[in-house]
Amino acid sequence: MLAFYRRLYPFKPIFHWLNHEPTPADLFVKREIAFNLPGEVIIRYNSFNDHDEFKKQVCKLNPTRFEIGPVYSSRPRDRKTARPGTFNPTQRELVFDIDMTDYDPVRTCCAAAAICKRCWAYIAAAVRVLDAAVREQFGYAHLLWVYSGRRGIHLWISDKEAMGLTDDQRRALVSWFTVVPKDEGKRVNVRFGARGLPASLQTALDHLAVVFTELVLYDQDCFASQAGYQALLKLIPDSRVVDALETKWTAAPSASHEKWDDFKKQIKTYKKGTPQRAALTAAMEDIILQYTYPRLDENVSKKRNHLLKAPFCVHPKTGRVCVPVDPARIDEFDPEAVPTVAQLLAELDAVAESAEHHSGLCSHAHGQVCAEGDRIVDWERTSLKPYVEMLERHNQGIMDEMRNEKRGAGKLDILFACGRLIVRRYVVVTLADVDISPCFLSLL
């Protein structure tokens, strides 16, 4: 573990990601970092001046993992010196957590902590829907998806508005995205009266309908077993249809897609335009949502001061690194292909051996320098490289925006200063003389 922190963990990119600019600012300095030590010990309220200090402390404590908290009104490590009541969270990335355990009722391949490529498809569907919805509906752009190391995925949103959301607003947002009721046996209820789906869900449904056919009907075959189709029957609001289907399905076993076709045929027994048909079509849409819509772990998102495991930490049970995931290629992502610590360290050793081979003639002193230089980019020589680069690209976007914003503010300053000069009336001539006006205009 120590070697991993010392040589591989990308402290600098993480620092940039949290800080939004290259020089340490409040976003990092007043940020809480909590360390989890072996034996369920958690050291909370750590904060650091820069990434070097951060790294030093991590190497000293050698935690099993560490978690990232909010930005507080003053430095968390100095919180005892703050006046009572004045130490409060002020900013925090908007975070979401999707966990496979919430999908247990609808997956047939694994249960509880286990996960495979097949059930990952649920997560993939959720990521697609949530990613599109957050960007399209809420207009946020800086989304970082991170594999949680075992059976879930985290989303960190670093947009300025998202960082500043209050707990109430976060709660509202979570409830906007909560469609599948927590209480099993309850139906999805998202409509106002007899109206169609709200627009936000209609777009999601278009995508999820495809997923539903592939994943639920064919791959997972959710309605094959008796418990499976009983659950489906509970979601159908028409007792005549339920009875008809139940007698048919108990008589002879059939595959899920056949059952779904039966259901569709039953709907068609009602004439177009009748209220029964409308209700059943709506129920069909609701069932698709029930089986495939993202299921969020709400408590993570609701409160600013909730801690969440930092990216690139190692999951203690699986040994896998929590790597960023590209939402555009989420379907290809295989949780079992994510590098583990042991694997990464082995890769490093292999590289070091071959390097020794090549520079056998190097003087001892020279070798030292090489090692020093190498250490900085150690992760570049392992399979961690593409993931760190992904984070760096993501950071670039955040930092560009921050810079533009600052420059925008700077522009105003210059404008203001010029305005003042003009008011003073003695530089107007000078302005014309040195021909500043074009560049002044371009600044605008």
Next chain:
Amino acid sequence: MFKLEERSSAIEIKDKIQVELHRGANYPHRLNFYDKPPLYDVSIEEFETSALDRLRILAEIESSAARNRTWEETKTVTATQCEKYLPLKSSNAVGADRESQRRIDHLGHFVLRLAFCRSEELRRRFIKAETTLFKVRYETDDTTEREKFLSSRDFNWVAVDKSEKERHRQELSTYQGRADTFEADRYYKVRWTRVPDLVDKRKVFVKGGWAYVPSREQSSIVYQEFEAHLQRDLLVTARYMPRLDEDTRLGGILDNLSTGFLAGVSSEWSAAPADANAETIRADMVDDLAAKHFPMCMRNSHQRLRKDHHMKHFGRLQYGLFLKVLGLSIEEAIIFWRKSFDRINDDTFNKMYKYNIRHSYGLEGKRANYPAKNCQQILTSGGDPGCPYRHFSQENLQSALLSTYGPLGLSSSDLYEVMNTVKGGHFHVACTRVFEITHSSSGVKKGEGVGGGESVTHPNQYAARSMELLKAQEEKAMMVIT
């Protein structure tokens, strides 16, 4: 912030001018966003009463929330309470002194700001209650007047123009509004962060972080604005509070107000009993009355007195004053205590206790007429004898409630609800609920409280109401017989 009566003359003159300027069309609307602090002279008395009256209403709103009242119920209860303590008439009401009503409303709000800006907890509760009050008023406001009020402020919303509305026709119609009125419906665009409640219920169309709010839901923006505004101002006030500490006259009042929120504002329950209960109470009636009419705290005192044949000073004070206000005369009181303390001889009693009893009736020492302790005082007294709902352990309270009120109709199935409110820290709500349950035979329904939806704020209020109900019932029975 507040210009009080006795300020140095220079400032006073300046303020006079300001005051002149401010009067006139000072409060054009019934609704108020409380942007400007009251910049006029206020007497200490006005300072306190305006705040107390307002606090009564806020406390009632809080307990409404704790008692799970529906919005309609809350609205009616709050409106009746407002009518009683803080009337605020609309601009076209005839014969009402609008200016002074609005002035008191304005003043009370700002005094309470001072009292509740101190801690996060108080601020949160204050904001919640104030916003509810604003909502009640907003909803009961006259439509044209509300329209006027809305146009008097800039709420920073962008009206959605025709072409944009047409573009999102499909999406918008899935949320609200009917197809036939779509053309006439107006929409306003605001950042979604300003209407979290609408987003929460998925009631608006959101795109790119902008929420398209239909004019019907416009009020959400207004409420949110009110809340955010108040939140910001309270923080500013909190920062200036230390300056106010110099004024010794206000500190006490403000402290008193902020504790008042804990137990609700207590009603002074001293004047009524003598004439209300024409028949006086005698010492030998107390046992019977206690079993039928006393709230838990006094039942507890009574039981302990009977069990121990003695009671310590503060217990005697609390219980004795309660009995006094209930209508026990001084002679009867001495008989009552003498009989209760039946293990000591006359001499000790006269020497050690008689003076004390006479003192509490205002017959010794400074001859003050002491009022009975109210819920707030009992709740904050520290537990000896205290309020059972607050100071008993939960198991203890459960068994005590069952054994005490079981004969009056409290069953263990009711306990769950009562204990839940106790756990939530709403002690007076729990007490009120017990009152409702034990008086259901006299026709008290859930949510009615001790008449008109009021909560218990004084043990004597509890007992008096209980006796009143029984009397009414007896009278009815008599009518039937004759």
